[in-house]
Amino acid sequence: MVERTPLLNLLTHAILVVGLLMLMLPLWIVFVASTHDFRTVNTVPMPLWPGAHMVENYVTTWNQSQFGPKMLNSLIMAVGVTTGKIVLAALSAYSIVYFRYRLRMVFFWLIFITLMLPLEVRIVPTYAVAANALRPFQEIINVLGLSALTDLLFGVRIVLPEAQLLNSYAGLILPLIATATGTFLYRQFFLTVPEELLEAAKMDGTGPLRFFWDILLPLSKANMAALATIMFVYSWNQYLWPLLVVTDPAYGTAVMQLQRIVPGPLFGEPPRWHIAMAGTLMVMLPPLLVVVFMQRWFVRGLINQDK
């Protein structure tokens, strides 16, 4: 807008710079603290300029926290959740938008309702299900009397095998996929695809799978990138759920590892803040890089999520 407001422009920049400081200072402090030795990091107030112990601290932290395998686990989990979500979301949204059948609205609402309750508020029973994912089916079989029926007829009871998901990648990934976020992103996108596209495709004799694969999926690339970025950040940053599902260190994630490097009198250890901050920096870096490099997709995904 063309108007001269030199004083206000100065104020605008001042406010933005203060905002920048507030939002970036914590990150900067984490970085600076991770580059000093034990003695410097514990001086009050700590220097605001990086020290010379960066490489040494990072190597110590990386080895001590076993970030190699932990980061790999986090990556498996994040990629698993992201791909699982995209595949399931695309398929179910396709089913809801492009087919007309009676249960359509029922399914729509069943998925819609899952938006209301995040994993954290139903954490206790979800954990119980993860101990045996087939238990719901077993109990349904029991309640319906199917088991008693086959017992009567064939002398065999139906006993489903146990599907124990604790300490497994499936346990880390599956419950995080069971929500509606992506489905709605895809549904919204499908609804904006012109009707003529399907008419033309049908006229050419294209079947539903072909139409999905050759026409809709290529069109939804932007949508996919948006969903992928927000899902990656969301799943990499999971903390409470992995903490419950994983007791075997072999499946521990990087974010979980933060709990082990909290220095403090609680654990009777010297406050090794330089190591703790190096760990913090390493854990926060991968999703931060995704956000920085995929900024456009990320913002689009967030805003169109329509929670």
Add this chain to the structure above:
Amino acid sequence: MSGKRVTFDRHWLALLLILPQMLLVFVFFYWPTGEALFWAFTLEPPFGGDMQWVGWQNFITVMEDPLYWNSVRRSVVFALSSTAIAMGIGMLLALFVDRELPGYRGFRFVFFWPYAVAAPAVGLAFRFIFAPDAGFVSAINQWFPGLWNPALDGVDAMILITLANAWSMVAYNFIFFLAGLQSIPRSLVEAGAMDGSGVLRRMRDIQLPLIAPTVFFLIVINVTDSFVNSFGIVDITTGGGPARATDLMVFKIYSDGFKGKDYSLAAAQSIILMGLVVLLTFFQFKYVERRVHYT
């Protein structure tokens, strides 16, 4: 729901496509939620055996527990104050970035980084920065010994987790406020300028009223998020202490259910929290049609 005019009619395929999602949602959403309801009304006998139906007993136990009300009170204070801080700052930054003065792209680029940082990482960073014996804030203890100590003082601990939570939510609010502001037709703001209203006046009388739906949407999202996602920050920063001063609702459910092994009590608390979240979400859906449509 608006559907397509032209559709396929192979019903078995449609069912097959949606089946995986429905299975997951059933096993990991509906079953656990149902089971939480069941547990909330039953008790496990101390010497084993079937769960016993106890009616509202678990809820009464929870409601009569002063520790529970303590955690509700703390959660409300936490949620409202971090929402106010995060939305206030997010809105201010968005309003001024939206002026699009030279360099605004740089600020816009950086302002949503905090969103990517995991809650426990935020917690650990803030624990260091605000530590009573290291970092920065402790400098005030050199002039006023013992003034700041989140490990001993409940109020300090609350301030600490509130600031950490607010910091991590500012970015989200900023993104949505900016999107809301940019969806306002430029001609409206220009018309205001033609009529001689200044920048601040236009913000107050044109832009803010027009993004009111965004404000409402964000209040609900922020409050829900603070209720739900606080666990990571609390667990790393204060561990619910000192003396339960930061014993927020999700943290209490976790400690009662998994540390105390009392599923029934934890389930009753979960149900109450679910009710609260559903209520907030319902509130939001009710006004959802008033929302600004972005892009």
